[in-house]
Amino acid sequence: MSQSLQALDRAHHLHPFTDFKALGEEGSRIIEHAEGVYIFDAAGNRILDGMAGLWCVNLGYGREELVTAAAEQMRRLPYYNNFFKTTHPPAVKLAEKLCALAPAHLNHIFFTGSGSEANDTVLRMVRRYWTLKGKPQKHWVIGRENGYHGSTVAGMSLGGMAPMHEQGGPCVPGITHVRQPYWFDEGRPEGQDPEAFGRECAAAIEARILELGEENVAAFIAEPVQGAGGAIIPPASYWPAVKAVLAKYDILLVIDEVICGFGRLGEWFGSAHFDLAPDLVPIAKGLSSGYLPIGGVLVGDRVADTLVEEGGEFFHGFTYSGHPVCAAVALKNLQLMEAEGVVERVRDELGPYLASRWTTLADHPLVGEARTLGLMGALELIDPVSGERFDKALAAGTLCRDISFRRGQVMRSVGDTMIIAPPLVITREQIDDLVTLAREALDETARCLAPRLADEPQPEERPA
Ligand SMILES: Cc1ncc(COP(=O)(O)O)c(C=O)c1O
Numbered sequence: 001m002s003q004s005l006q007a008l009d010r011a012h013h014l015h016p017f018t019d020f021k022a023l024g025e026e027g028s029r030i031i032e033h034a035e036g037v038y039i040f041d042a043a044g045n046r047i048l049d050g051m052a053g054l055w056c057v058n059l060g061y062g063r064e065e066l067v068t069a070a071a072e073q074m075r076r077l078p079y080y081n082n083f084f085k086t087t088h089p090p091a092v093k094l095a096e097k098l099c100a101l102a103p104a105h106l107n108h109i110f111f112t113g114s115g116s117e118a119n120d121t122v123l124r125m126v127r128r129y130w131t132l133k134g135k136p137q138k139h140w141v142i143g144r145e146n147g148y149h150g151s152t153v154a155g156m157s158l159g160g161m162a163p164m165h166e167q168g169g170p171c172v173p174g175i176t177h178v179r180q181p182y183w184f185d186e187g188r189p190e191g192q193d194p195e196a197f198g199r200e201c202a203a204a205i206e207a208r209i210l211e212l213g214e215e216n217v218a219a220f221i222a223e224p225v226q227g228a229g230g231a232i233i234p235p236a237s238y239w240p241a242v243k244a245v246l247a248k249y250d251i252l253l254v255i256d257e258v259i260c261g262f263g264r265l266g267e268w269f270g271s272a273h274f275d276l277a278p279d280l281v282p283i284a285k286g287l288s289s290g291y292l293p294i295g296g297v298l299v300g301d302r303v304a305d306t307l308v309e310e311g312g313e314f315f316h317g318f319t320y321s322g323h324p325v326c327a328a329v330a331l332k333n334l335q336l337m338e339a340e341g342v343v344e345r346v347r348d349e350l351g352p353y354l355a356s357r358w359t360t361l362a363d364h365p366l367v368g369e370a371r372t373l374g375l376m377g378a379l380e381l382i383d384p385v386s387g388e389r390f391d392k393a394l395a396a397g398t399l400c401r402d403i404s405f406r407r408g409q410v411m412r413s414v415g416d417t418m419i420i421a422p423p424l425v426i427t428r429e430q431i432d433d434l435v436t437l438a439r440e441a442l443d444e445t446a447r448c449l450a451p452r453l454a455d456e457p458q459p460e461e462r463p464a
Pocket of ligand 1: 150
């Protein structure tokens with residue numbers, strides 16, 4: 001059965017972010033069902049989902065309340081749109097709930113079907129806002145290298161993923177990228193103090209604003225912690241310095257909470273952790289715990305007032321904006337998270353516990369840094385011989401990821417950075433298992449790499 005599914009998959013299915021040919025040769029893994037923090041493959045193997053699907057299954061798998069919410073809403077009103085002066089109860093109630101949970105100045109939501117669509121909406125809103133303010137030339141958006149804001153053309157352009165730009169270009173004009181606050185990769189090799197490095201990265205934004213002319217810059221967009229880029233937690237100095245720069249030049253702040261929102265960092269919104277007051281907040285993923293696709297943009301009063309009072313018709317929207325079934329599930333998801341104190345538990349108990357356990361991996365010879373924030377964590381893999389990054393050709397991160405999966409745990413690799421972001425309902429015992437499984441995957445990775453490392457010239461033997 002699973003072999004015939006694999007064959008059909010190979011024959012007809014083009015997977016996202018996948019080397020189609022290589023996957024065709026290897027065959028895809030078939031995930032059949034899931035429960036709690038575990039997924040089960042077609043062979044019956046139980047795998048701890050250290051990535052909550054794609055950073056989204058915050059409440060864990062198998063929540064009957066969400067299934068019931070979907071079924072009831074499907075029976076009552078499976079679809080209607082929010083165009084042309086109509087609405088429906090799930091969209092209205094979800095909008096109210098989101099604005100109640102969000103910081104006080106965020107009182108409106110524009111619904112989308114995904115995080116990428118949310119970021120397309122951001123670009124449209126930012127430019128519309130400044131045009132309405134009589135400053136249409138203020139259209140440049142500054143993003144960050146290695147930032148991720150989705151895979152539609154605008155999402156890809158706002159993000160700073162070079163391989164995506166190379167394939168998808170030319171990007172949307174009027175978007176530029178500055179350096180990311182990735183101390184391990186960019187500050188540490190230079191021997192910089194992390195806090196000085198953080199300030200330097202913020203200064204790069206100011207330099208770019210001055211280069212473009214402050215009168216031309218509309219917004220800065222960033223994730224509170226870069227997710228897809230490698231769970232990159234900025235030095236403490238970074239965000240206060242960025243905030244000061246944007247305030248100085250009257251530039252909108254867009255904080256992409258698609259990953260960090262809904263409890264991942266131990267707050268409803270990641271921006272609360274860093275004390276940011278964003279003007280626009282794209283959201284998705286954890287909003288419905290991934291049970292159904294839904295996203296949106298929370299809009300701060302400053303922008304909303306202008307769009308509402310001065311904007312006239314906003315020519316933008318999607319067939320599935322505020323889809324009633326997705327909205328009903330998202331609302332139930334937020335209600336359950338609230339009733340069960342999921343976010344507070346991440347902040348007060350599980351986040352600190354993960355930090356205490358995950359950082360023990362720093363003593364492993366393959367680990368150059370082990371970091372966490374909330375229920376997000378990363379390991380930086382290094383060559384134990386040189387203490388530097390592995391030769392890229394060894395694909396150490398991919399090797400470790402595949403070993404980990406085979407041994408019963410999903411860890412994602414971004415280059416040679418291993419990432420975890422488990423469901424927020426994980427228990428302490430399951431965190432212990434997660435760390436043990438991660439160590440075992442590292443051990444096996446080290447064993448696999450050892451013969452290849454022995455072939456490498458040692459540092460003192462390297463040609464000058
Ligand atoms: C920060 C961030 N923004 C936007 C997106 C795009 O979301 P989607 O895949 O739902 O379009 C992602 C997806 O991983 C993300 O991590």
